[in-house]
Amino acid sequence: MGEELKEKYAKEVEHYESDKGDVSKEAKNLEDQRDLTVRQADRFDGGEALLEIGLVICSITLLTKRKGFWLGGVFVGGLGIALAATGFFLH
Numbered sequence: 001m002g003e004e005l006k007e008k009y010a011k012e013v014e015h016y017e018s019d020k021g022d023v024s025k026e027a028k029n030l031e032d033q034r035d036l037t038v039r040q041a042d043r044f045d046g047g048e049a050l051l052e053i054g055l056v057i058c059s060i061t062l063l064t065k066r067k068g069f070w071l072g073g074v075f076v077g078g079l080g081i082a083l084a085a086t087g088f089f090l091h
Contacts, residue, residue, distance in 0.1 A: 040087040047084025051077050 054077025061070040 050080030
């Protein structure tokens, strides 16, 4: 009985040793995917913030009746869209 258990556990240890490499590779791939997603999320968040700032600047145009605020808001909003779009090009 004791010898059978010893052989059984020896086979299990061997099995887990062989799987260790595969699990490490998969974990590394998942870490890389997580890092990419975090970088993309940062770009998307920054783009959203700039777009919202551009919207607020454009809204000031209604209060001041100055075209410069509208142009500035459109410019900042365009920068936000461009920044968010760069998130799709990260690798």
